[in-house]
Amino acid sequence: MKKLLIYLKKYQKELVLGPLFKLVEAIFELIVPLIMAAIIDQGIKGHDLPLILHYGLLLVLLAVVGLASSLICQYFAALASQGFGTDLRNAMFAHIQSLSYFEVDQIGTLSLITRCNNDINQLQLAVAMIIRLALRAPFLVLGSCIMAMRIDWQLALVFLIAAPLITIVLYLIMSRSIPYYRSIQSKLDRLSLLTRENLDGIRVIRATSNQEHEQQRFTLAVEELFDTSIKAGKIQSNLNPLTYLIVNFSILAIIYYGSHRVYGGSLTQGEIIAFVSYMTQMLLALNVVANLVVIFTKAGASANRVSEVLSLSSSIQFNDHQPLAKDSEATVTMKHVSFHYPNSEENILEDISFTLKPGEVLGIIGGTGAGKSTLIHLINRFYDISEGELTLYGRDPKNITEDELRGLIGLVPQKNILFTGTIRENMCWGKPDADDEEIWEALRDAQAADFVMQQKSGLDTLVNQGGRNFSGGQRQRLAIARALVKKPALLILDDSSSALDYATDAKLQKALKLKGKKRSLILISQRANSLRYADQILVLDDGKMAGLGTHEELLKSSPVYVEICASQLSEKEMNNL
Numbered sequence: 001m002k003k004l005l006i007y008l009k010k011y012q013k014e015l016v017l018g019p020l021f022k023l024v025e026a027i028f029e030l031i032v033p034l035i036m037a038a039i040i041d042q043g044i045k046g047h048d049l050p051l052i053l054h055y056g057l058l059l060v061l062l063a064v065v066g067l068a069s070s071l072i073c074q075y076f077a078a079l080a081s082q083g084f085g086t087d088l089r090n091a092m093f094a095h096i097q098s099l100s101y102f103e104v105d106q107i108g109t110l111s112l113i114t115r116c117n118n119d120i121n122q123l124q125l126a127v128a129m130i131i132r133l134a135l136r137a138p139f140l141v142l143g144s145c146i147m148a149m150r151i152d153w154q155l156a157l158v159f160l161i162a163a164p165l166i167t168i169v170l171y172l173i174m175s176r177s178i179p180y181y182r183s184i185q186s187k188l189d190r191l192s193l194l195t196r197e198n199l200d201g202i203r204v205i206r207a208t209s210n211q212e213h214e215q216q217r218f219t220l221a222v223e224e225l226f227d228t229s230i231k232a233g234k235i236q237s238n239l240n241p242l243t244y245l246i247v248n249f250s251i252l253a254i255i256y257y258g259s260h261r262v263y264g265g266s267l268t269q270g271e272i273i274a275f276v277s278y279m280t281q282m283l284l285a286l287n288v289v290a291n292l293v294v295i296f297t298k299a300g301a302s303a304n305r306v307s308e309v310l311s312l313s314s315s316i317q318f319n320d321h322q323p324l325a326k327d328s329e330a331t332v333t334m335k336h337v338s339f340h341y342p343n344s345e346e347n348i349l350e351d352i353s354f355t356l357k358p359g360e361v362l363g364i365i366g367g368t369g370a371g372k373s374t375l376i377h378l379i380n381r382f383y384d385i386s387e388g389e390l391t392l393y394g395r396d397p398k399n400i401t402e403d404e405l406r407g408l409i410g411l412v413p414q415k416n417i418l419f420t421g422t423i424r425e426n427m428c429w430g431k432p433d434a435d436d437e438e439i440w441e442a443l444r445d446a447q448a449a450d451f452v453m454q455q456k457s458g459l460d461t462l463v464n465q466g467g468r469n470f471s472g473g474q475r476q477r478l479a480i481a482r483a484l485v486k487k488p489a490l491l492i493l494d495d496s497s498s499a500l501d502y503a504t505d506a507k508l509q510k511a512l513k514l515k516g517k518k519r520s521l522i523l524i525s526q527r528a529n530s531l532r533y534a535d536q537i538l539v540l541d542d543g544k545m546a547g548l549g550t551h552e553e554l555l556k557s558s559p560v561y562v563e564i565c566a567s568q569l570s571e572k573e574m575n576n577l
């Protein structure tokens with residue numbers, strides 16, 4: 001919670017002045033019943049029109065000043081709550097960027113989105129309510145009681161009985177409904193997760209005719225939310241009848257006992273009216289307090305969820321910089337490397353060793369789940385190795401700054417993502433100052449120049465969300481070009497040409513090899529054909545090395561490799577190998 005308070009520090013002025021202005025409005029509200037009493041007792045009773053006009057004008061003045069105070073408070077509340085939300089959202093977003101894959105996996109991407117949006121909205125609302133109502137509502141409760149006592153302390157005993165009774169009713173209702181409100185929040189979380197998942201995967205859902213199943217899942221989640229909301233609503237619906245019952249009995253008591261006192265001459269009719277007004281004011285203010293409790297309870301849960309993210313620190317720390325040995329004989333070296341994900345004990349990679357030299361191509365092949373992408377994650381230092389030794393240009397990656405590491409490696413991940421914007425903007429991600437010539441060169445090498453040229457707007461062609469206005473193969477080539485623009489010393493393609501036909505794939509490989517005299521290349525592929533000209537191929541089988549060598553060497557030494565080739569190539573092709 002402390003972590004969140006620092007974002008309010010900037011708005012101390014608004015947090016103090018806002019409630020003070022609201023207090024001015026509340027004071028005026030407490031004065032109004034007294035003026036009404038005076039109008040009745042002096043003006044109407046004495047047929048004194050000038051006095052009625054005088055008090056009427058006073059009422060108008062109080063209303064105008066009260067409204068102005070309320071608007072000023074509203075302004076401060078909006079300024080502080082929106083500013084707080086914006087600062088917090090920016091800080092949270094920046095913090096998430098600094099986290100490693102492990103922490104992001106731990107919370108989950110969709111939950112992070114909900115926390116960044118819904119939870120911060122909830123906190124914004126709470127800040128606005130603190131400024132607008134947190135001081136005003138209790139002040140009105142207390143003020144109404146005091147004002148009533150000022151008029152007639154004996155009759156005000158009705159307040160002293162009614163106020164605790166109303167408080168008990170509020171407590172009973174709130175304590176029963178708040179758990180439901182908490183549950184509603186987590187159910188809303190689940191619903192937004194389902195909505196997002198479904199809309200993201202709408203093509204897959206339709207292609208696999210799973211609409212009905214997904215509809216059922218969604219309906220179930222909506223019904224659960226509906227049930228919980230109804231339960232909370234049913235409890236909450238007792239609030240007004242019960243509190244109004246107490247207030248109406250109190251008003252009856254005030255009128256009954258008050259009328260005796262009016263006959264006795266110790267109280268006036270106007271004062272009775274003022275008493276009734278104070279009673280109503282107190283009830284409304286207590287209801288506001290009850291709503292505030294609900295808002296703050298929800299905000300409390302949201303604050304915990306936001307703080308949980310902010311208190312995470314990246315498990316990947318980059319130490320002091322040591323200069324890279326650019327003339328090192330090896331780009332990447334792994335010696336007996338093993339790795340398990342932080343959330344499991346089971347080794348995903350075991351005893352992996354290889355050396356990749358500058359200008360060389362390393363192919364990685366293996367079945368699904370063999371650990372190919374995981375190995376790439378280690379080279380990128382998305383995770384740290386669990387055992388063994390990993391060096392990049394002769395250095396432990398822990399001693400390379402993050403910027404240098406990212407500048408060194410151009411990664412085209414398996415699930416490539418293009419961002420909304422133009423093709424040029426996407427290309428400049430790796431190198432913001434890249435000129436058109438550099439971009440076209442990268443596009444040519446990635447075999448993407450032809451189709452970009454065919455676009456009417458060329459590099460200024462707009463890329464829709466996720467690159468949906470391009471085919472799978474075009475997206476892959478654009479993603480490869482984007483990685484090439486920054487001219488990385490090590491280019492990693494994680495199954496990034498799977499959607500290309502063999503001829504385009506071959507042209508791509510040729511271009512990459514031609515340009516990459518000094519650049520090392522790691523190619524992950526499920527297709528043996530795509531890797532056959534690599535300088536060495538690492539065969540992974542269930543996280544273990546099942547061979548390392550050239551295509552020809554592996555055909556003699558690695559049964560797993562032979563099996564992969566046999567499953568993909570025809571007998572004729574196999575015989576020609």
Ligand SMILES: Nc1ncnc2c1ncn2[C@@H]1O[C@H](COP(=O)(O)OP(=O)(O)OP(=O)(O)O)[C@@H](O)[C@H]1O
Pocket residue numbers: 105341343344348366367368369370371372373374375414
């Ligand atoms: N973040 C993670 N946390 C825990 N386990 C993971 C994580 N990511 C991957 N794994 C597990 O690690 C194993 C290897 O996954 P990896 O993605 O490296 O395989 P792969 O060879 O690239 O497979 P594919 O060819 O299907 O992409 C799998 O069993 C997977 O379940």
